[in-house]
Amino acid sequence: MPRTLARRLLLQAALTIALPLAATATLAQGAWTPTQPVKLIVPFAPGGGADIMARILSDALGRELGQPVIVENKSGASGSIGSEIVYRAPPDGHTLLIATLDSQGMYPHMRQVGFDSAKYVPVGGIAQMGYALMGRPGMPATLPELRSQLRAKQASYGSGGAGSSLHVLTELFAKETQAKLLHVPYKGAGPALQDLLAGQIDLMMVPLATAPQYRGKLVTYGITSAQRNPAMPDVPTLKEAGLDVVGDSWAALLAPPGTPGPIADRLAATLTKVVALPDVNRRLRETGMTPMTLSRSEFVHYYADEYRKWGEVIKAANITLDN
Incomplete structure:
Protein backbone atom coordinates (compact mmCIF):
# COMPACT_ATOMS: atom_id res chain seq x y z
CA MET A 1 0.00 0.00 0.00
CA PRO A 2 1.49 3.41 -0.95
CA ARG A 3 2.56 5.48 2.04
CA THR A 4 0.35 8.43 1.02
CA LEU A 5 -2.75 6.24 0.92
CA ALA A 6 -1.82 4.62 4.21
CA ARG A 7 -1.47 8.02 5.88
CA ARG A 8 -4.87 9.06 4.54
CA LEU A 9 -6.52 5.93 5.88
CA LEU A 10 -4.89 6.40 9.29
CA LEU A 11 -6.05 10.01 9.37
CA GLN A 12 -9.61 9.02 8.49
CA ALA A 13 -9.58 6.41 11.25
CA ALA A 14 -8.26 8.94 13.76
CA LEU A 15 -10.96 11.44 12.85
CA THR A 16 -13.66 8.82 13.27
CA ILE A 17 -12.37 7.90 16.71
CA ALA A 18 -12.24 11.61 17.62
CA LEU A 19 -16.01 11.94 17.32
CA PRO A 20 -17.49 12.22 20.82
CA LEU A 21 -19.23 9.02 21.89
CA ALA A 22 -22.53 10.83 22.44
CA ALA A 23 -22.45 12.27 18.94
CA THR A 24 -21.60 8.88 17.46
CA ALA A 25 -24.55 7.29 19.26
CA THR A 26 -27.03 9.85 17.97
CA LEU A 27 -25.62 9.54 14.45
CA ALA A 28 -26.38 5.85 14.55
CA GLN A 29 -30.00 6.79 15.21
CA GLY A 30 -30.06 9.08 12.17
CA ALA A 31 -30.03 12.34 14.12
CA TRP A 32 -27.48 14.65 15.71
CA THR A 33 -27.45 17.31 18.39
CA PRO A 34 -24.40 19.05 19.85
CA THR A 35 -23.29 17.84 23.27
CA GLN A 36 -21.25 20.89 24.23
CA GLY A 130 -21.53 43.93 -3.13
CA TYR A 131 -19.34 47.00 -3.27
CA ALA A 132 -19.55 50.54 -4.59
CA LEU A 133 -16.55 52.08 -6.32
CA MET A 134 -16.15 55.45 -4.61
CA GLY A 135 -13.64 58.28 -4.84
CA ARG A 136 -12.36 60.87 -2.39
CA PRO A 137 -13.65 64.45 -2.50
CA GLY A 138 -12.23 66.22 -5.53
CA MET A 139 -12.06 63.17 -7.78
CA PRO A 140 -13.78 63.32 -11.21
CA ALA A 141 -17.57 63.47 -10.95
CA THR A 142 -18.40 60.77 -13.52
CA LEU A 143 -17.06 57.34 -14.46
CA PRO A 144 -16.03 58.38 -18.02
CA GLU A 145 -14.08 61.33 -16.58
CA LEU A 146 -12.47 59.04 -14.01
CA ARG A 147 -11.40 56.56 -16.67
CA SER A 148 -9.76 59.31 -18.71
CA GLN A 149 -7.87 60.64 -15.71
CA LEU A 150 -6.69 57.22 -14.58
CA ARG A 151 -5.19 56.44 -18.00
CA ALA A 152 -3.09 59.59 -17.80
CA LYS A 153 -2.22 59.81 -14.11
CA GLN A 154 -1.65 57.22 -11.40
CA ALA A 155 -4.10 57.12 -8.50
CA SER A 156 -4.09 55.17 -5.24
CA TYR A 157 -6.71 52.84 -3.89
CA GLY A 158 -7.24 51.24 -0.51
CA SER A 159 -8.36 47.74 0.41
CA GLY A 160 -9.00 45.71 3.53
CA GLY A 161 -5.83 43.73 2.87
CA ALA A 162 -3.82 42.05 0.14
CA GLY A 163 -5.81 39.20 -1.36
CA SER A 164 -9.16 40.58 -0.23
CA SER A 165 -12.16 40.95 -2.53
CA LEU A 166 -11.69 44.74 -2.39
CA HIS A 167 -8.18 44.22 -3.74
CA VAL A 168 -9.16 41.73 -6.46
CA LEU A 169 -12.20 43.66 -7.72
CA THR A 170 -10.26 46.94 -7.93
CA GLU A 171 -7.49 45.21 -9.87
CA LEU A 172 -10.15 43.90 -12.27
CA PHE A 173 -11.38 47.49 -12.65
CA ALA A 174 -7.82 48.60 -13.38
CA LYS A 175 -7.38 45.90 -16.04
CA GLU A 176 -10.72 46.75 -17.66
CA THR A 177 -10.02 50.50 -17.81
CA GLN A 178 -6.24 50.36 -18.36
CA ALA A 179 -5.93 52.48 -15.25
CA LYS A 180 -2.73 53.27 -13.40
CA LEU A 181 -3.46 52.34 -9.79
CA LEU A 182 -1.30 51.95 -6.69
CA HIS A 183 -2.59 49.46 -4.12
CA VAL A 184 -2.50 50.55 -0.47
CA PRO A 185 -3.55 47.60 1.74
CA TYR A 186 -4.95 48.26 5.22
CA LYS A 187 -5.75 46.01 8.18
CA GLY A 188 -9.47 46.07 7.43
CA ALA A 189 -11.91 48.07 5.33
CA GLY A 190 -12.69 50.51 8.15
CA PRO A 191 -9.25 52.18 8.32
CA ALA A 192 -9.10 52.34 4.51
CA LEU A 193 -12.48 54.08 4.38
CA GLN A 194 -11.35 56.66 6.94
CA ASP A 195 -8.31 57.53 4.82
CA LEU A 196 -10.53 57.76 1.74
CA LEU A 197 -12.74 60.28 3.52
CA ALA A 198 -9.64 62.20 4.63
CA GLY A 199 -8.30 62.29 1.07
CA GLN A 200 -5.22 60.16 1.85
CA ILE A 201 -6.13 57.68 -0.91
CA ASP A 202 -8.10 58.27 -4.10
CA LEU A 203 -10.40 55.29 -4.60
CA MET A 204 -11.91 52.31 -2.81
CA MET A 205 -14.46 49.56 -3.26
CA VAL A 206 -16.69 50.46 -0.31
CA PRO A 207 -18.95 47.70 1.12
CA LEU A 208 -22.61 48.39 0.36
CA ALA A 209 -23.28 48.00 4.08
CA THR A 210 -21.75 51.43 4.59
CA ALA A 211 -21.62 53.09 1.15
CA PRO A 212 -25.07 54.79 1.23
CA GLN A 213 -24.22 56.91 4.27
CA TYR A 214 -21.22 58.42 2.52
CA ARG A 215 -22.98 59.64 -0.60
CA GLY A 216 -22.42 63.37 -0.80
CA LYS A 217 -19.11 63.01 1.01
CA LEU A 218 -17.58 60.67 -1.57
CA VAL A 219 -18.01 60.36 -5.33
CA THR A 220 -19.94 57.22 -6.35
CA TYR A 221 -19.15 55.61 -9.72
CA GLY A 222 -20.95 52.25 -9.76
CA ILE A 223 -21.48 48.97 -7.93
CA THR A 224 -20.02 45.52 -8.47
CA SER A 225 -23.27 43.55 -8.09
CA ALA A 226 -25.02 42.04 -11.09
CA GLN A 227 -28.14 44.13 -10.40
CA ARG A 228 -28.71 47.54 -8.87
CA ASN A 229 -28.98 47.65 -5.10
CA PRO A 230 -32.21 48.81 -3.37
CA ALA A 231 -30.13 50.91 -0.96
CA MET A 232 -28.81 52.98 -3.92
CA PRO A 233 -31.24 52.34 -6.80
CA ASP A 234 -29.99 55.26 -8.88
CA VAL A 235 -26.40 54.02 -8.93
CA PRO A 236 -25.69 51.88 -12.01
CA THR A 237 -23.71 48.67 -11.96
CA LEU A 238 -20.22 48.73 -13.43
CA LYS A 239 -21.49 46.09 -15.85
CA GLU A 240 -24.02 48.62 -17.16
CA ALA A 241 -21.09 50.92 -17.89
CA GLY A 242 -19.54 48.22 -20.07
CA LEU A 243 -17.00 46.96 -17.54
CA ASP A 244 -16.68 43.25 -16.78
CA VAL A 245 -16.30 43.90 -13.06
CA VAL A 246 -18.99 41.81 -11.39
CA GLY A 247 -18.81 40.12 -8.04
CA ASP A 248 -20.47 40.00 -4.66
Whole structure:
Protein backbone atom coordinates (compact mmCIF):
# COMPACT_ATOMS: atom_id res chain seq x y z
CA MET A 1 0.00 0.00 0.00
CA PRO A 2 1.49 3.41 -0.95
CA ARG A 3 2.56 5.48 2.04
CA THR A 4 0.35 8.43 1.02
CA LEU A 5 -2.75 6.24 0.92
CA ALA A 6 -1.82 4.62 4.21
CA ARG A 7 -1.47 8.02 5.88
CA ARG A 8 -4.87 9.06 4.54
CA LEU A 9 -6.52 5.93 5.88
CA LEU A 10 -4.89 6.40 9.29
CA LEU A 11 -6.05 10.01 9.37
CA GLN A 12 -9.61 9.02 8.49
CA ALA A 13 -9.58 6.41 11.25
CA ALA A 14 -8.26 8.94 13.76
CA LEU A 15 -10.96 11.44 12.85
CA THR A 16 -13.66 8.82 13.27
CA ILE A 17 -12.37 7.90 16.71
CA ALA A 18 -12.24 11.61 17.62
CA LEU A 19 -16.01 11.94 17.32
CA PRO A 20 -17.49 12.22 20.82
CA LEU A 21 -19.23 9.02 21.89
CA ALA A 22 -22.53 10.83 22.44
CA ALA A 23 -22.45 12.27 18.94
CA THR A 24 -21.60 8.88 17.46
CA ALA A 25 -24.55 7.29 19.26
CA THR A 26 -27.03 9.85 17.97
CA LEU A 27 -25.62 9.54 14.45
CA ALA A 28 -26.38 5.85 14.55
CA GLN A 29 -30.00 6.79 15.21
CA GLY A 30 -30.06 9.08 12.17
CA ALA A 31 -30.03 12.34 14.12
CA TRP A 32 -27.48 14.65 15.71
CA THR A 33 -27.45 17.31 18.39
CA PRO A 34 -24.40 19.05 19.85
CA THR A 35 -23.29 17.84 23.27
CA GLN A 36 -21.25 20.89 24.23
CA PRO A 37 -20.97 24.61 23.28
CA VAL A 38 -20.35 25.25 19.59
CA LYS A 39 -17.43 27.49 18.61
CA LEU A 40 -18.09 29.81 15.69
CA ILE A 41 -14.67 30.91 14.44
CA VAL A 42 -14.48 34.29 12.70
CA PRO A 43 -11.12 34.54 10.92
CA PHE A 44 -11.13 38.34 11.05
CA ALA A 45 -10.94 41.05 13.71
CA PRO A 46 -14.01 42.16 15.69
CA GLY A 47 -16.19 44.81 14.09
CA GLY A 48 -15.94 43.68 10.47
CA GLY A 49 -18.72 42.29 8.31
CA ALA A 50 -18.01 38.63 9.11
CA ASP A 51 -17.89 39.37 12.83
CA ILE A 52 -21.15 41.34 12.74
CA MET A 53 -22.81 38.51 10.84
CA ALA A 54 -21.60 35.88 13.33
CA ARG A 55 -22.96 37.84 16.27
CA ILE A 56 -26.32 38.34 14.55
CA LEU A 57 -26.58 34.56 14.09
CA SER A 58 -25.05 33.19 17.28
CA ASP A 59 -27.92 33.60 19.77
CA ALA A 60 -30.54 32.18 17.41
CA LEU A 61 -28.29 29.30 16.38
CA GLY A 62 -27.72 28.49 20.04
CA ARG A 63 -31.44 28.41 20.78
CA GLU A 64 -32.11 26.08 17.87
CA LEU A 65 -29.19 23.76 18.63
CA GLY A 66 -29.78 23.64 22.37
CA GLN A 67 -26.18 24.65 23.16
CA PRO A 68 -24.45 28.05 23.44
CA VAL A 69 -22.80 29.24 20.22
CA ILE A 70 -19.66 31.15 21.13
CA VAL A 71 -18.09 33.57 18.64
CA GLU A 72 -14.28 33.51 18.66
CA ASN A 73 -12.18 35.91 16.55
CA LYS A 74 -8.97 34.34 15.25
CA SER A 75 -7.69 36.96 12.85
CA GLY A 76 -4.51 37.19 10.80
CA ALA A 77 -3.06 36.40 7.37
CA SER A 78 -6.20 37.50 5.50
CA GLY A 79 -8.35 34.97 7.34
CA SER A 80 -5.95 32.06 6.99
CA ILE A 81 -5.16 31.62 10.69
CA GLY A 82 -8.77 31.15 11.77
CA SER A 83 -9.55 29.08 8.70
CA GLU A 84 -6.73 26.66 9.49
CA ILE A 85 -7.92 26.28 13.09
CA VAL A 86 -11.28 24.99 11.84
CA TYR A 87 -9.67 22.94 9.08
CA ARG A 88 -7.76 20.96 11.71
CA ALA A 89 -10.56 20.77 14.29
CA PRO A 90 -12.36 17.49 15.08
CA PRO A 91 -15.19 16.96 12.56
CA ASP A 92 -17.85 16.64 15.26
CA GLY A 93 -19.99 19.74 14.60
CA HIS A 94 -18.65 21.68 17.59
CA THR A 95 -16.23 23.94 15.68
CA LEU A 96 -17.46 25.85 12.65
CA LEU A 97 -16.09 28.57 10.37
CA ILE A 98 -17.60 31.82 9.17
CA ALA A 99 -16.07 31.60 5.70
CA THR A 100 -15.91 34.41 3.16
CA LEU A 101 -15.13 34.84 -0.50
CA ASP A 102 -11.89 36.57 0.55
CA SER A 103 -10.55 33.88 2.87
CA GLN A 104 -11.74 30.75 1.02
CA GLY A 105 -12.30 31.82 -2.58
CA MET A 106 -9.56 34.34 -3.37
CA TYR A 107 -6.58 34.47 -1.03
CA PRO A 108 -5.67 30.75 -1.43
CA HIS A 109 -5.21 31.37 -5.16
CA MET A 110 -2.54 33.98 -4.42
CA ARG A 111 -0.58 32.53 -1.53
CA GLN A 112 0.08 29.10 -0.03
CA VAL A 113 -2.13 28.48 3.01
CA GLY A 114 -2.43 25.71 5.57
CA PHE A 115 -5.79 24.44 4.33
CA ASP A 116 -7.52 23.28 1.17
CA SER A 117 -10.69 25.30 0.55
CA ALA A 118 -12.19 22.46 -1.48
CA LYS A 119 -12.01 20.00 1.43
CA TYR A 120 -14.20 21.85 3.93
CA VAL A 121 -17.72 20.50 4.29
CA PRO A 122 -20.10 23.26 3.10
CA VAL A 123 -23.02 23.79 5.47
CA GLY A 124 -24.81 26.75 3.89
CA GLY A 125 -24.66 30.31 2.65
CA ILE A 126 -25.51 33.17 4.97
CA ALA A 127 -25.51 36.39 2.94
CA GLN A 128 -24.04 38.24 -0.03
CA MET A 129 -22.80 41.82 -0.25
CA GLY A 130 -21.53 43.93 -3.13
CA TYR A 131 -19.34 47.00 -3.27
CA ALA A 132 -19.55 50.54 -4.59
CA LEU A 133 -16.55 52.08 -6.32
CA MET A 134 -16.15 55.45 -4.61
CA GLY A 135 -13.64 58.28 -4.84
CA ARG A 136 -12.36 60.87 -2.39
CA PRO A 137 -13.65 64.45 -2.50
CA GLY A 138 -12.23 66.22 -5.53
CA MET A 139 -12.06 63.17 -7.78
CA PRO A 140 -13.78 63.32 -11.21
CA ALA A 141 -17.57 63.47 -10.95
CA THR A 142 -18.40 60.77 -13.52
CA LEU A 143 -17.06 57.34 -14.46
CA PRO A 144 -16.03 58.38 -18.02
CA GLU A 145 -14.08 61.33 -16.58
CA LEU A 146 -12.47 59.04 -14.01
CA ARG A 147 -11.40 56.56 -16.67
CA SER A 148 -9.76 59.31 -18.71
CA GLN A 149 -7.87 60.64 -15.71
CA LEU A 150 -6.69 57.22 -14.58
CA ARG A 151 -5.19 56.44 -18.00
CA ALA A 152 -3.09 59.59 -17.80
CA LYS A 153 -2.22 59.81 -14.11
CA GLN A 154 -1.65 57.22 -11.40
CA ALA A 155 -4.10 57.12 -8.50
CA SER A 156 -4.09 55.17 -5.24
CA TYR A 157 -6.71 52.84 -3.89
CA GLY A 158 -7.24 51.24 -0.51
CA SER A 159 -8.36 47.74 0.41
CA GLY A 160 -9.00 45.71 3.53
CA GLY A 161 -5.83 43.73 2.87
CA ALA A 162 -3.82 42.05 0.14
CA GLY A 163 -5.81 39.20 -1.36
CA SER A 164 -9.16 40.58 -0.23
CA SER A 165 -12.16 40.95 -2.53
CA LEU A 166 -11.69 44.74 -2.39
CA HIS A 167 -8.18 44.22 -3.74
CA VAL A 168 -9.16 41.73 -6.46
CA LEU A 169 -12.20 43.66 -7.72
CA THR A 170 -10.26 46.94 -7.93
CA GLU A 171 -7.49 45.21 -9.87
CA LEU A 172 -10.15 43.90 -12.27
CA PHE A 173 -11.38 47.49 -12.65
CA ALA A 174 -7.82 48.60 -13.38
CA LYS A 175 -7.38 45.90 -16.04
CA GLU A 176 -10.72 46.75 -17.66
CA THR A 177 -10.02 50.50 -17.81
CA GLN A 178 -6.24 50.36 -18.36
CA ALA A 179 -5.93 52.48 -15.25
CA LYS A 180 -2.73 53.27 -13.40
CA LEU A 181 -3.46 52.34 -9.79
CA LEU A 182 -1.30 51.95 -6.69
CA HIS A 183 -2.59 49.46 -4.12
CA VAL A 184 -2.50 50.55 -0.47
CA PRO A 185 -3.55 47.60 1.74
CA TYR A 186 -4.95 48.26 5.22
CA LYS A 187 -5.75 46.01 8.18
CA GLY A 188 -9.47 46.07 7.43
CA ALA A 189 -11.91 48.07 5.33
CA GLY A 190 -12.69 50.51 8.15
CA PRO A 191 -9.25 52.18 8.32
CA ALA A 192 -9.10 52.34 4.51
CA LEU A 193 -12.48 54.08 4.38
CA GLN A 194 -11.35 56.66 6.94
CA ASP A 195 -8.31 57.53 4.82
CA LEU A 196 -10.53 57.76 1.74
CA LEU A 197 -12.74 60.28 3.52
CA ALA A 198 -9.64 62.20 4.63
CA GLY A 199 -8.30 62.29 1.07
CA GLN A 200 -5.22 60.16 1.85
CA ILE A 201 -6.13 57.68 -0.91
CA ASP A 202 -8.10 58.27 -4.10
CA LEU A 203 -10.40 55.29 -4.60
CA MET A 204 -11.91 52.31 -2.81
CA MET A 205 -14.46 49.56 -3.26
CA VAL A 206 -16.69 50.46 -0.31
CA PRO A 207 -18.95 47.70 1.12
CA LEU A 208 -22.61 48.39 0.36
CA ALA A 209 -23.28 48.00 4.08
CA THR A 210 -21.75 51.43 4.59
CA ALA A 211 -21.62 53.09 1.15
CA PRO A 212 -25.07 54.79 1.23
CA GLN A 213 -24.22 56.91 4.27
CA TYR A 214 -21.22 58.42 2.52
CA ARG A 215 -22.98 59.64 -0.60
CA GLY A 216 -22.42 63.37 -0.80
CA LYS A 217 -19.11 63.01 1.01
CA LEU A 218 -17.58 60.67 -1.57
CA VAL A 219 -18.01 60.36 -5.33
CA THR A 220 -19.94 57.22 -6.35
CA TYR A 221 -19.15 55.61 -9.72
CA GLY A 222 -20.95 52.25 -9.76
CA ILE A 223 -21.48 48.97 -7.93
CA THR A 224 -20.02 45.52 -8.47
CA SER A 225 -23.27 43.55 -8.09
CA ALA A 226 -25.02 42.04 -11.09
CA GLN A 227 -28.14 44.13 -10.40
CA ARG A 228 -28.71 47.54 -8.87
CA ASN A 229 -28.98 47.65 -5.10
CA PRO A 230 -32.21 48.81 -3.37
CA ALA A 231 -30.13 50.91 -0.96
CA MET A 232 -28.81 52.98 -3.92
CA PRO A 233 -31.24 52.34 -6.80
CA ASP A 234 -29.99 55.26 -8.88
CA VAL A 235 -26.40 54.02 -8.93
CA PRO A 236 -25.69 51.88 -12.01
CA THR A 237 -23.71 48.67 -11.96
CA LEU A 238 -20.22 48.73 -13.43
CA LYS A 239 -21.49 46.09 -15.85
CA GLU A 240 -24.02 48.62 -17.16
CA ALA A 241 -21.09 50.92 -17.89
CA GLY A 242 -19.54 48.22 -20.07
CA LEU A 243 -17.00 46.96 -17.54
CA ASP A 244 -16.68 43.25 -16.78
CA VAL A 245 -16.30 43.90 -13.06
CA VAL A 246 -18.99 41.81 -11.39
CA GLY A 247 -18.81 40.12 -8.04
CA ASP A 248 -20.47 40.00 -4.66
CA SER A 249 -18.66 39.00 -1.55
CA TRP A 250 -20.38 36.29 0.47
CA ALA A 251 -20.24 34.67 3.86
CA ALA A 252 -21.05 31.06 4.63
CA LEU A 253 -20.84 28.39 7.30
CA LEU A 254 -18.28 25.61 6.78
CA ALA A 255 -17.43 22.55 8.85
CA PRO A 256 -14.07 20.77 9.09
CA PRO A 257 -13.17 18.17 6.45
CA GLY A 258 -14.62 14.77 7.25
CA THR A 259 -17.70 16.07 9.05
CA PRO A 260 -20.40 13.35 8.68
CA GLY A 261 -23.44 14.07 6.51
CA PRO A 262 -26.03 13.90 9.34
CA ILE A 263 -24.14 16.56 11.28
CA ALA A 264 -23.78 18.84 8.25
CA ASP A 265 -27.45 18.33 7.33
CA ARG A 266 -28.65 19.22 10.83
CA LEU A 267 -26.45 22.32 10.89
CA ALA A 268 -27.68 23.32 7.42
CA ALA A 269 -31.35 22.97 8.39
CA THR A 270 -30.72 25.02 11.52
CA LEU A 271 -28.86 27.75 9.59
CA THR A 272 -31.64 27.97 6.99
CA LYS A 273 -34.24 28.35 9.74
CA VAL A 274 -32.23 31.00 11.56
CA VAL A 275 -31.46 33.13 8.48
CA ALA A 276 -35.20 33.13 7.64
CA LEU A 277 -36.21 34.42 11.09
CA PRO A 278 -37.72 37.91 10.65
CA ASP A 279 -35.42 39.57 13.18
CA VAL A 280 -32.25 37.95 11.82
CA ASN A 281 -33.28 38.60 8.22
CA ARG A 282 -34.02 42.26 9.00
CA ARG A 283 -30.72 42.80 10.82
CA LEU A 284 -28.73 41.28 7.94
CA ARG A 285 -30.49 43.53 5.43
CA GLU A 286 -29.96 46.59 7.62
CA THR A 287 -26.22 46.00 7.38
CA GLY A 288 -26.41 45.96 3.56
CA MET A 289 -26.35 42.18 3.19
CA THR A 290 -28.71 40.07 1.10
CA PRO A 291 -29.59 36.81 2.93
CA MET A 292 -28.90 33.69 0.88
CA THR A 293 -31.70 31.17 0.34
CA LEU A 294 -29.89 28.25 -1.29
CA SER A 295 -30.52 24.69 -0.18
CA ARG A 296 -27.51 22.81 1.13
CA SER A 297 -27.05 20.90 -2.14
CA GLU A 298 -27.32 24.15 -4.11
CA PHE A 299 -24.80 25.83 -1.85
CA VAL A 300 -22.34 22.95 -2.26
CA HIS A 301 -22.32 23.63 -6.02
CA TYR A 302 -22.24 27.43 -5.50
CA TYR A 303 -19.21 27.18 -3.20
CA ALA A 304 -17.31 24.96 -5.63
CA ASP A 305 -18.17 27.23 -8.58
CA GLU A 306 -17.04 30.36 -6.72
CA TYR A 307 -13.71 28.80 -5.79
CA ARG A 308 -13.11 27.69 -9.38
CA LYS A 309 -14.34 30.93 -10.96
CA TRP A 310 -12.23 33.29 -8.90
CA GLY A 311 -9.18 31.11 -9.31
CA GLU A 312 -9.57 31.43 -13.08
CA VAL A 313 -10.25 35.19 -12.88
CA ILE A 314 -7.22 35.85 -10.67
CA LYS A 315 -4.96 33.80 -12.94
CA ALA A 316 -6.27 35.32 -16.18
CA ALA A 317 -5.96 38.87 -14.85
CA ASN A 318 -2.51 38.11 -13.39
CA ILE A 319 -3.53 39.50 -10.02
CA THR A 320 -0.86 38.84 -7.43
CA LEU A 321 -0.11 40.01 -3.92
CA ASP A 322 2.39 42.39 -5.54
CA ASN A 323 -0.43 44.34 -7.29
